[in-house]
Amino acid sequence: MAERYVIGVDYGTLSGRALVVRVSDGHELGSAVYDYPHAVMDRVLASSGAALGPDWALQDPQDYVDVLKNAVPEAIRNAGISASDVVGIATDFTACTMVPVLADGTPLCELPEFRNNPHSYVKLWKHHAAQPHADRINQLARERGEPWLPRYGGQISSEWELAKGLQILEEAPEVYEKMEKFVEAADWIIWQLCGTYLRNACTAGYKGNLQDGEYPTREYFRALNPKFEFFAEEKLQHTIGELGERAGGLTAEAASWTGLTEGIAVAVGNVDAHVTAPAAKATNPGQMVAIMGTSTCHVMNHDQIFEVPGMCGVVDGGIISGLFGYEAGQSGVGDIFAWYVNNQVPGRYFDEAKTAGLSIHQHLTNLAAKQAIGEHGLVALDWHSGNRSVLVDHELSGTIVGLTLTTTAEEIYRALLESTAFGTRMIVDTFAQSGVPVKEFIVAGGLLKNAYLMQIYADVTRLPISVIDTDQGPALGSAIHAAVASGDYPSVNAAAQAMGRVIKDAYLPIEERSRQYDALYREYVELHDHFGRGGSVVMKRLKQLKREVSA
């Protein structure tokens, strides 16, 4: 019998990547990347050249189809397999990335009359121009004591479906009226593959406020804006698809785009971070997966539902069907290290790194590792990009305490590494205190390459750290879902055990170092609570002043 293969397609912010994977054991045979021709439109609209406002971020949905047409055939060629041996395809996407469409799935931006209307395009996850709308959404929800609010740690984001929808209504009512469905790109791409629209449980819950089968009420939406009353019922509500479920069979048209066989399984849509959990064989309660890159996203399953203060959200079947999926995050991690290296490190360190044949990050890490814990006398707050969990406050900012005339660049670098580990411990501790204990910490993403950083995380959190054993975690996670949709495995969990790749216990906490870090963590907590929980609002006032004088 011929080997069976599946394809996972990972839709990122600037490109899509297709990966060919063997069903039997998860072996990766070949991949290909296709850059979106329109990339991110954040300054001008490509069709008209018109300027976009600050914090806008749009995409053209045709680019997503072009990934199917280009990256999938190329990945199959690179894998050296026959397309006829591919039995399923699945995708993961950035979220919340929203496409306004007609009832048949046609994006409004493809209608001639809307071609130059920016609100008819895809609003990318990092479109932040709906912050005023999000502020009203949160304010009203708090005032009304909306029961769904605690499911999102007490605050929802300007990135999510409600804020993006309200912005369209109020800034482009003609687009809002024409829009028959407001669809996650994660689901829209599946619709293109199999001709069926299913709303995946993950984004419907995390980004679309669906909790216990209910959206926020008509009354709530009406109070936001009378014309918004039926937003959920008319624009969002749709049949839910469970993760790993077969959404449908590949259409003849999609077969022609990709070279795959018509009718093969297409899985329900999914999200990049969440799909990484099965790729790392981390789908059981207590296994927290951290995708650590410029920022960190934490996802974890649990068999009960609890309201964890400051989490991003908890969704029934949000990571895998049958468990409650929890999500949290740190707004800045690798971004902070990159900012520091680009803005605060003298040239001699770069010269030394070059001479030693090391990256500047590895060179600074090596220097920083020479000191005993606490020897630098520093503690930093990792809030350069705000705090996503557990404070949910983007008016906070980075801080460092303990500078002296002998403080070195590598000491501050190490304090920044440590500060992100402290931020993670704050999340882990908050989950545990809320009834959702973390027993293992599994790392995916680019930062897992820094072994010293990983050891700091193990020591600071007192958790064993496992690391994903592939550079293509999300695409592998999608391929796992394809192998479930194709019927090759009975569940995502079973497929993950066979196809996932992880190095277990790559780093173990060293108790003596954990005790030493406890002392520094106490200082972090004191600063965290003082600046983040109302002791002082100096950070907010500084941001306000900055906005005033910049205006």
Added chain:
Amino acid sequence: MAERYVIGVDYGTLSGRALVVRVSDGHELGSAVYDYPHAVMDRVLASSGAALGPDWALQDPQDYVDVLKNAVPEAIRNAGISASDVVGIATDFTACTMVPVLADGTPLCELPEFRNNPHSYVKLWKHHAAQPHADRINQLARERGEPWLPRYGGQISSEWELAKGLQILEEAPEVYEKMEKFVEAADWIIWQLCGTYLRNACTAGYKGNLQDGEYPTREYFRALNPKFEFFAEEKLQHTIGELGERAGGLTAEAASWTGLTEGIAVAVGNVDAHVTAPAAKATNPGQMVAIMGTSTCHVMNHDQIFEVPGMCGVVDGGIISGLFGYEAGQSGVGDIFAWYVNNQVPGRYFDEAKTAGLSIHQHLTNLAAKQAIGEHGLVALDWHSGNRSVLVDHELSGTIVGLTLTTTAEEIYRALLESTAFGTRMIVDTFAQSGVPVKEFIVAGGLLKNAYLMQIYADVTRLPISVIDTDQGPALGSAIHAAVASGDYPSVNAAAQAMGRVIKDAYLPIEERSRQYDALYREYVELHDHFGRGGSVVMKRLKQLKREVSA
């Protein structure tokens, strides 16, 4: 009638500088510098090569005499005048710099039996090895409610006479016993010039705890150590000389060293910071002189005595005779800017500065000046070297709040410039609140060259800023004292008006900018009080941890 000249000799940490000045108008004719052959002995004792302990700093008094032998004749040659037209000489010195001597002024380190005993040498101002002794001195004074303690802002320094004396007693009792006088180098050098020991009112008050004609009591000294009971009476107490007074006539021996005429006036000794006030024509109440270099020393006269919290001290006749001299300080100013440039500024800024033909400090200043006040969203605490006034706490450390992923190196540089201005405003405001209003701020020292920094100080303090108009402020100040001692002027004040050099109102506050800085200053005050006044002792714990793990 021939022109009359005076010589001022400024004894610094590493060298002595002689300056020839015309009596009639303060014109500077020539100068010369002589580096101390022994420099600062802070690692080994030169005579034996024996290692010194941490925080030790010694000098050899012969070096001071060698300045007279070398720099004075060379300055006269450079001035192109006749030595016979010099009518007086005066000096200023670092303080508290202490020489243990026999009754005739012979330094103990010149006795063969003490040549290899480090305690027999000059303890330089920055000898910090007597900190444990200072801690006991302060603790006991607080417990006993010693009335002199508030005259020093509530705490005396390990640099001062009592701490240095107690260290000698307890670590080298044989030196303590042999020592017949414990003399400020400021007075010892005058003794060498005119053969007369007078204890100048400035150091006797600021460094020797002489207040209202009294030293601390026998009972107090006995409680510190029974053998210390007569320390003040036996080792310190001596006839006080007022500043500007004639200490005596130049001896034949000193005339032979210098080429000057035997019998010319030798003024009472003085201190570098204090002598700068008349050099800048700033001897009246309300005129605060700031000598701004690596650190800043503030001196100001007032006609009444008040206890200002956190000042360094107040001394009757401490700056000029007849007024109460107040002193305060900031432990790190230029040092902080230098640390930042050496440790936190990327190479591209140095390249740009080189291309533009600017110093790195000027380049960063120019970049920083482009932003509106508050646009950087930052506030820093200028405590990288601790806080001398008004918190008097060297366990504090530098801090910066408000960092984001778009913060630039020049923005942080500017926040550091501003933080030192805020530190100055805190001192100015504290003086005003204590009954000692500041009406004009006169700057001497190297940092006056940074015009943008000066404008920040004017805007932040709302004070007109005048700047001294010489690079040789202390030496000119000494020359002014020489011209009083020679009888050419009736008072230091009168001599200062004729010979001092200042550019009045070089920078004036701009009210709109002052109002904008008020907002940032409020944030500085909040952080200052939180970290400095007991809201949080995180800085002290970080220092303690650093010491523990470094030990």
